[in-house]
Amino acid sequence: MAYPHPDDAPSSRSSREWAIAAAQTIVCLVLGIALWFISTGLTLTEYQNAPPLALRTFTLGELVVGLPIALVIGPLRFLRPGRLHTVLHIALAVVGSAGTLGLPAATLALVRIGRRRQLAPDAVVLALLCALGVALAALDHAMRSTAGTRVDALLPIVVMALAAIPLLVGHTLATRQxxxxxxxxxxxxxxxAREAAEREAGALRRERDAEIERVRAEERAALARDMHDSISHQLATIAMHAGALTYREDLSPAQVRSAAGTVRDAAQVANQELKEVLLALRSTEGAVPLPTAPTLDEIVDLARESGQDVTLTWDGVTPAELAARSRGTVVAMARILSEAVANAAKHSPGAPVAASLTRTGHRLVLHVRNPLPGPPEEPHDAPSTGHGLIGIQERARLRGGDATTRREQDSFEMEAWVPW
Known part of the structure; x- marks a missing residue:
């Protein structure tokens, strides 16, 4: 990925950017004038206010050349990066370093060259500054009529060291930026990425909630279909006995009371099951016949025929007693047992399944237990959505009960209950 260069020209020349440019110009101008006055004062003191003509000319030249350099160094920050930008700053660094007044501006130019982080401009400006230093030293010796061979030999190293400092500062600033x-x-x-992950997690949660609601809706629909035949049967019983009471005048008081009791019981059962149907309130299209009490044993038999080791024990209740209760309870227990056996076959194939139907007080409890699968190294491919257990819980709750699951160290247990 290409990153914008840190020394790129400001995208908008706002008042703040102009203030920075003006501040750079003022600082370079003030420092340059101060250095020029100090240098001029030292020269006048050295020659007792009568320096050679060449030195006076050089000092005046510093003033003439250094002032424009100090004035333009600030606005040049708006120049777009490129070859012209590099050439102008190299020229300013070399020319400005020739005199004291342009030295601060030359230093700033070196910093900007360093911010380019390019080896070629750095090498060129260092070479030019070394050559300039040697030439200025020779010129100074000529103007002063002195010689200093030892200083001349060390001068390129000193110049490179001094020029490398602002270049390194520019490199550091650019790297940091x-x-x-x-x-x-x-x-x-x-x-x-976090926002995308949160959106994805939210979408997954909504999808999961929607799937759970779909499973629960299917269970309600299944319950409503199962209740269809039961309510029809109770209503037919009421109509038949009530019709008999309307035209049979030869019935004894005992027979009348018996028929009225049958109508009353059928009405109570129909009313209870109608409430459950209204609670589910789903379409009755595709209604299937309601299973009877032996369906529990048939589920076990079918599982055994498929190779599953399933046992069902009855405790405190018999198939006949169960059949005499609400037929919705029979259907609920049959569906719950079927789902529990299928769940065990999926997750623990070949393992024995122990189921028990127990009546305890005012509850009818179905308990199913199966061992967990073998160690992880054993191959076991049983994808699961968990919808079966949700359906079991929804089926039990629609009957006024509940269902729970428990995972032990070596077994899985499911317990569902409905009111008796």
């Missing part, structure tokens, strides 16, 4: 920009982009990318 690029690092900060990169961290900022990473932070933005991380924030976007």
């Amino acid at each position: 690029i690092l900060v920009a990169s961290l900022g982009r990473q932070a933005v990318a991380a924030q976007k």
